[in-house]
Amino acid sequence: RCFICGNMLQKIINLTVRDVRFPTSLEQHGSDAMHTDPDYSAVYVVLDTESGLKGFGLTFTLGKGTEIVVCAVQALAGLIVGTSLQDIVSNFRGFYRLLTSDGQMRWLGPEKGVIHLATAAVLNAVWDLWARAEGKDPKQIISCIDFRYITDVLTEEEALDILVKAKGGKQQREEEMLSQGYPAYTTSCAWLGYSDQQLKQLCTDALQNGWTRFKVKVGADLEDDIRRCRLIRQMIGADNTLMIDANQRWDVADAISWVTRLAEVKPLWIEEPTSPDDILGHAAISKVKDCHNRVMFKQFLQASALQFVQIDSCRLGSVNENLAVLLMAHKFKVPVCPHAGGVGLCELVQHLILFDYICVSADLSGRMCEYVDHLHEHFASPVVIRNARYMPPKDPGYSCEMLESSVRRHEYPNGDVWKLPIQK
Amino acid sequence: RCFICGNMLQKIINLTVRDVRFPTSLEQHGSDAMHTDPDYSAVYVVLDTESGLKGFGLTFTLGKGTEIVVCAVQALAGLIVGTSLQDIVSNFRGFYRLLTSDGQMRWLGPEKGVIHLATAAVLNAVWDLWARAEGKDPKQIISCIDFRYITDVLTEEEALDILVKAKGGKQQREEEMLSQGYPAYTTSCAWLGYSDQQLKQLCTDALQNGWTRFKVKVGADLEDDIRRCRLIRQMIGADNTLMIDANQRWDVADAISWVTRLAEVKPLWIEEPTSPDDILGHAAISKVKDCHNRVMFKQFLQASALQFVQIDSCRLGSVNENLAVLLMAHKFKVPVCPHAGGVGLCELVQHLILFDYICVSADLSGRMCEYVDHLHEHFASPVVIRNARYMPPKDPGYSCEMLESSVRRHEYPNGDVWKLPIQK
Numbered sequence: 001r002c003f004i005c006g007n008m009l010q011k012i013i014n015l016t017v018r019d020v021r022f023p024t025s026l027e028q029h030g031s032d033a034m035h036t037d038p039d040y041s042a043v044y045v046v047l048d049t050e051s052g053l054k055g056f057g058l059t060f061t062l063g064k065g066t067e068i069v070v071c072a073v074q075a076l077a078g079l080i081v082g083t084s085l086q087d088i089v090s091n092f093r094g095f096y097r098l099l100t101s102d103g104q105m106r107w108l109g110p111e112k113g114v115i116h117l118a119t120a121a122v123l124n125a126v127w128d129l130w131a132r133a134e135g136k137d138p139k140q141i142i143s144c145i146d147f148r149y150i151t152d153v154l155t156e157e158e159a160l161d162i163l164v165k166a167k168g169g170k171q172q173r174e175e176e177m178l179s180q181g182y183p184a185y186t187t188s189c190a191w192l193g194y195s196d197q198q199l200k201q202l203c204t205d206a207l208q209n210g211w212t213r214f215k216v217k218v219g220a221d222l223e224d225d226i227r228r229c230r231l232i233r234q235m236i237g238a239d240n241t242l243m244i245d246a247n248q249r250w251d252v253a254d255a256i257s258w259v260t261r262l263a264e265v266k267p268l269w270i271e272e273p274t275s276p277d278d279i280l281g282h283a284a285i286s287k288v289k290d291c292h293n294r295v296m297f298k299q300f301l302q303a304s305a306l307q308f309v310q311i312d313s314c315r316l317g318s319v320n321e322n323l324a325v326l327l328m329a330h331k332f333k334v335p336v337c338p339h340a341g342g343v344g345l346c347e348l349v350q351h352l353i354l355f356d357y358i359c360v361s362a363d364l365s366g367r368m369c370e371y372v373d374h375l376h377e378h379f380a381s382p383v384v385i386r387n388a389r390y391m392p393p394k395d396p397g398y399s400c401e402m403l404e405s406s407v408r409r410h411e412y413p414n415g416d417v418w419k420l421p422i423q424k
Numbered sequence: 425r426c427f428i429c430g431n432m433l434q435k436i437i438n439l440t441v442r443d444v445r446f447p448t449s450l451e452q453h454g455s456d457a458m459h460t461d462p463d464y465s466a467v468y469v470v471l472d473t474e475s476g477l478k479g480f481g482l483t484f485t486l487g488k489g490t491e492i493v494v495c496a497v498q499a500l501a502g503l504i505v506g507t508s509l510q511d512i513v514s515n516f517r518g519f520y521r522l523l524t525s526d527g528q529m530r531w532l533g534p535e536k537g538v539i540h541l542a543t544a545a546v547l548n549a550v551w552d553l554w555a556r557a558e559g560k561d562p563k564q565i566i567s568c569i570d571f572r573y574i575t576d577v578l579t580e581e582e583a584l585d586i587l588v589k590a591k592g593g594k595q596q597r598e599e600e601m602l603s604q605g606y607p608a609y610t611t612s613c614a615w616l617g618y619s620d621q622q623l624k625q626l627c628t629d630a631l632q633n634g635w636t637r638f639k640v641k642v643g644a645d646l647e648d649d650i651r652r653c654r655l656i657r658q659m660i661g662a663d664n665t666l667m668i669d670a671n672q673r674w675d676v677a678d679a680i681s682w683v684t685r686l687a688e689v690k691p692l693w694i695e696e697p698t699s700p701d702d703i704l705g706h707a708a709i710s711k712v713k714d715c716h717n718r719v720m721f722k723q724f725l726q727a728s729a730l731q732f733v734q735i736d737s738c739r740l741g742s743v744n745e746n747l748a749v750l751l752m753a754h755k756f757k758v759p760v761c762p763h764a765g766g767v768g769l770c771e772l773v774q775h776l777i778l779f780d781y782i783c784v785s786a787d788l789s790g791r792m793c794e795y796v797d798h799l800h801e802h803f804a805s806p807v808v809i810r811n812a813r814y815m816p817p818k819d820p821g822y823s824c825e826m827l828e829s830s831v832r833r834h835e836y837p838n839g840d841v842w843k844l845p846i847q848k
Binding site: 034035036037038039061062063064065067068069071072075101102103104105106107108109110111112113114115116117147148149150151152248251252253274275276277278279280281284292293295296298299302303 | 458459460461462463485486487488489491492493495496499525526527528529530531532533534535536537538539540541571572573574575576672675676677698699700701702703704705708716717719720722723726727
């Protein structure tokens with residue numbers, strides 16, 4: 001503890017940011033109706049402190065344009081280098097607002113797109129540093145949240161009240177998670193670019209490994225979707241769970257007619273049927289959505305435009321903004337089922353969903369966390385899945401640290417992977 | 425005409441992008457409740473064609489972070505260099521979608537923030553090139569619009585119908601605009617950082633120059649706002665028009681109570697009372713908004729969350745996306761009052777509002793276009809204001825071209841303006 005307290009006073013003396021890309025498009029991993037050839041990538045941030053302690057953070061991207069987010073992180077770096085962890089967390093709401101509401105840079109968002117992805121990468125590194133310190137009490141947690149624009153549905157007092165109430169049974173839930181883990185579902189079996197043969201093989205393997213919940217990418221071709229969904233429903237049987245994800249492919253009317261046809265395979269949810277900005281469109285279609293900031297989540301909840309909240313550790317403004325969303329979801333009694341996969345999203349989001357169960361919702365009904373089985377080998381503390389459940393991470397920090405050898409090899413454009421002509 | 429047709433076949437052989445910043449924060453020009461010290465800036469794009477013909481485009485930013493948008497333009501450049509104007513406009517909807525829906529880069533938006541500002545800069549340059557060619561008929565105009573995500577409120581057929589119907593009286597409206605110009609309002613008199621003495625002087629001058637509509641920045645301090653608004657109402661009298669703009673400063677409840685207090689000065693509208701993402705919040709407060717894409721505008725219209733549509737030539741995806749918004753506004757019978765000012769926004773948006781009057785709405789009631797009186801001297805064809813009205817531009821193109829001497833002097837960080845230590 002003294003080690004940590006001493007470290008909190010040490011200045012952050014440097015921020016390094018690197019463009020790390022994995023050539024996943026080569027095998028169609030991650031392919032969906034809108035993103036047909038993603039190269040899963042990370043904007044990877046390392047904070048150095050005077051004492052030598054490091055904080056690791058990242059945000060997730062799909063390849064091209066990652067350098068734009070790198071440029072945005074560099075623009076934010078001046079706001080963090082020279083401060084200390086103590087400076088930041090003693091007024092974390094203020095620091096959050098410094099990054100998201102700079103008088104000149106907020107024009108580039110505000111709180112959306114490239115600049116918000118960069119904010120997430122930087123703040124994830126701060127949380128990684130801070131996560132090594134002692135436990136946080138409800139007041140400290142509340143002080144991390146910027147309530148600007150959401151006080152009409154959630155005030156600071158209500159939020160504190162939720163956390164204080166959830167203290168009951170906390171230790172029991174911690175023990176439960178440590179022994180049994182948090183329920184997960186898999187998206188690894190049914191990327192859009194996979195052949196039927198691949199789908200079958202992956203489904204067979206997953207069933208053998210204890211998976212009971214499966215997500216299928218749809219949206220490019222209706223007849224093809226029907227065939228693929230039927231195949232998977234047949235493989236997994238009537239009692240297991242199937243979800244579908246259109247990745248923003250449809251207009252509102254398309255979504256309604258398409259989903260009507262796909263109803264025969266009994267999907268639990270339809271993910272991202274249309275534009276991520278279309279709250280009223282989602283209310284008309286009504287399903288599930290991962291939004292770009294707390295203000296969008298607020299309205300999706302107000303408009304009953306989603307039945308499951310999909311938080312994302314790297315699209316929202318880090319833990320700070322996700323805390324606001326978890327608390328609003330609890331208030332609206334909507335289950336949280338996080339988005340994961342990508343690069344490191346599973347590693348990060350497991351912390352958030354465990355926090356949600358232990359400290360906010362105290363409820364597992366209708367809840368599960370997405371899991372995708374790739375790229376974990378590049379992390380210093382990869383997620384542990386046992387019997388289709390996330391086992392709580394035990395290493396200190398926010399699980400963002402990548403292996404230096406992986407980073408070096410995949411750095412764009414000069415890492416070995418990107419220099420070899422066969423790769424791209 | 426032959427000259428132009430020949431040029432349309434010429435390849436675009438190069439795209440240059442430059443970071444141009446004006447140190448406007450020194451005198452508090454442009455200051456408001458959220459942007460207290462903006463340095464008005466432009467990401468300035470030049471397209472070179474084989475024949476030597478050039479297209480000029482830009483988007484507007486506030487200083488810091490402009491380099492991020494420059495980086496994003498560079499990422500998009502590969503999609504346009506090597507094509508010809510003919511390639512682009514023969515399938516302009518497809519080209520728009522190529523820029524906004526690239527399988528890897530759309531993750532960074534989609535259609536919002538940095539990547540959408542960059543798209544605007546690039547497409548504004550394309551329109552500048554194309555604007556030099558012959559007139560466009562309704563079908564060509566429709567073919568520029570990406571209807572994805574808005575077909576639930578506006579189909580291609582409806583849009584074409586609106587344009588065809590508006591052909592009646594077109595020539596007469598053209599003549600009217602050429603002789604009288606389009607009504608404008610001024611924001612130059614009442615930036616938040618100006619002293620009362622400055623407000624008075626600027627109001628006096630503006631009244632003498634024929635201005636009858638005035639916008640006042642508010643939102644930092646209620647008592648201060650009341651004093652300033654009373655002062656301006658007193659200066660301009662009961663018959664002139666006053667609007668207020670809070671630039672996203674308030675939460676929903678704040679906005680309602682604040683606006684209730686300011687009602688005594690009888691503002692025509694309240695601009696950006698809260699988060700730009702909060703459709704339902706705006707519906708509760710109900711006023712006026714400039715959105716980041718057509719999907720947001722669609723919902724603001726569906727939810728009756730605005731009474732005036734403020735389009736922006738540089739935040740939306742250029743003319744293409746603004747066309748969609750003008751057509752939806754017409755369908756919902758909401759007047760369009762464009763946002764302007766910044767760097768070049770007046771130069772660009774005058775084309776859009778003249779198009780709206782002549783080819784879409786055929787209506788001037790309740791309509792006016794914002795005007796801010798600075799930085800026009802840097803443009804090759806600056807706007808012409810006569811008796812508080814925009815006089816139609818007569819030079820070919822989309823009025824985006826800046827003087828090379830201005831660009832060179834203000835280029836960041838190596839132009840003379842930014843090298844001198846006194847400036848910043």
